Amino acid sequence: MGGFSRRILPCIQANSASLLFGHFGPKLKLPSRVISGTFFDKNCRIAYYKIASMAEMLLKRKPPKNEVVMDEEKMEVHDRAYKLCKEYLGGKWSELKKNEFQLSVLGGGLTNKLFICQIPKEIRDSNSKVPHTILLRLYGLIIQDFVAQIQESVVFSILSERGVGPHLYAVFPGGRLEEYLPCQTLMTKDLHDQALSRHIAKQMAIYHKLVMPVKKEPTCIMSRLQLYYETAVHMKFDDHNNTKLLNLLREYDLENELKYIKKLVADTDSPVVFCHNDVQEGNLLHMDNTMNPVQMIDFEYSGYNYRGFDIGNHFCEWAYDYSYSEWPFYLYKDEDYPTKEQQINFIQSYIREYFSTNSSHSQSDEKWQVDFMIKEANRFALLSHFFWAMWSVVQAKMSDISFGYMEYAHSRMDHYFKQKAEIE
Incomplete structure (x- = not known):
């Protein structure tokens, strides 16, 4: 099935917002159909991560694509993303000051949990092997179905290593850091x-x-x-x-x-x-x-x-x-x-x-x-x-x-x- 309100974003490589029963999102791909999350068993217990809930709240006002997240209301998401990039990516990211870190909402979609993290152009290291732009994915709902969580992470990692999917830079509780591909989805x-x-x-x-x-x-x-x-x-x-x-x-x-x-x-x-x-x-x-x-x-x-x-x-x-x-x-x-x-x-x-x-x-x-x-x-x-x-x-x-x-x-x-x- 397809998604809704499809728009061509810089690179919609996403699935995500784990809506209940939305493992196969409504044909709502990002930005058009929400496909995503992990499959919810009828008896599964669902827990919300504070950061994911905040991200969802921020996006309800539907910001323009790639809007820089900087106002006070979004600082919690900004600080969390900054810490993740600093800890997991190293290189120039580890030297980056909090006020230099750029976080943009990959808006207009249905998952409300995708962000573009960037090092400002003026301080990027052109010789570094560490990317200056990264895609941050925060899961909206984290379920206690560890088998499904492990399988999804294993599959993504293997596909990444085999060059079939985007490169995986980090996996952490509640999300991951992925390669950002400047491209367009098909229509x-x-x-x-x-x-x-x-x-x-x-x-x-x-x-x-x-x-x-x-x-x-x-x-x-x-x-x-x-x-x-x-x-x-x-x-x-x-x-x-x-x-x-x-x-x-x-x-x-x-x-x-x-x-x-x-x-x-x-x-x-x-x-x-x-x-x-x-x-x-x-x-x-x-x-x-x-x-x-x-x-x-x-x-x-x-x-x-x-x-x-x-x-x-x-x-x-x-x-x-x-x-x-x-x-x-x-x-x-x-x-x-x-x-x-x-x-x-x-x-x-x-x-x-x-x-x-x-x-x-x-x-x-x-x-x-x-x-x-x-x-x-x-x-x-x-x-x-x-x-x-x-x-x-x-x-x-x-x-x-x-x-x-x-x-x-x-x-x-x-x-x-x-x-x-x-x-x-």
Whole structure:
């Protein structure tokens, strides 16, 4: 799903604000969709870090992008960030005076926990290997799910070391310091560019070839879908409009549709690989690099999953534009769903990259043929629609973000049934 009020910021490499049930943020990537945080188990205990709460309060007034944080109200955040950079980065940072330290809010997004830390230009050391600009990420909610916290940190660290993601400079309780990449996220229309689409496919294939020290069973999406479904069917709203939309949604036989989805997944022989699970335009950076102009970011949802979900979910994102500035803050264009020719262009590039360095599979295997992968991706597109519909119902209750969550849930279900009719 995509994000809301998408804007191109210097580099939106983010996910973050751990909204309850927002491990897969509403397609609210930073700045457009909030994807983020760590998955919240129903019984998890949630604790707020004082600094994160302060950061969230500061951002409610929606400052302009990169606004320098210096007024008295924000000094606590400023001082905390200054101390972190001084302690973890060393070099010129350790010599920096507090009044010289520059902290800017990476504003306009939905996570409210991203900051750009900088050494003033006039005192930077051009010969230093220590960066003069860094991205500070503060988690909004810290849960007592240490397994999830450890896994996320391990994955990010390994991806950083392998050059797949931004460099990691420090991990500390409540956040981390990351490489700041001066770049732009893609827009929905960019996904239709054939050359860019091939580069995205290449990056996805590189990601899918990774071997990571995490749980290998493909349960990360299905287990969350079950939780979202169980929460959604028992949801109650205070306002009339959401109640009306929820009642209309319940007129679908959601229980049987969930059973249908589970059977569809079981009957589709999709390889299990290490998936990004959220390859949409807000998580794709356009780099000034002719060899590799696209880089994937936001690894919060990464985990072993079915290959078809990563590809099918990406195809769904082609049709959703979250840059729309009026209610419900998204547009869906059925004609923008990739045509067969566009899907072939993507999948052929994926296959070429996958087999360029991987000999563990036979390219003659049916599962690695273009026709099979097109069918596989479009079957898993149904899972994408159903998953984000259930997620959106939960967000309609839990989130205070201005977005038409219930309208979005209906949109995803409408197109779920449309694609379901096409594959049967």
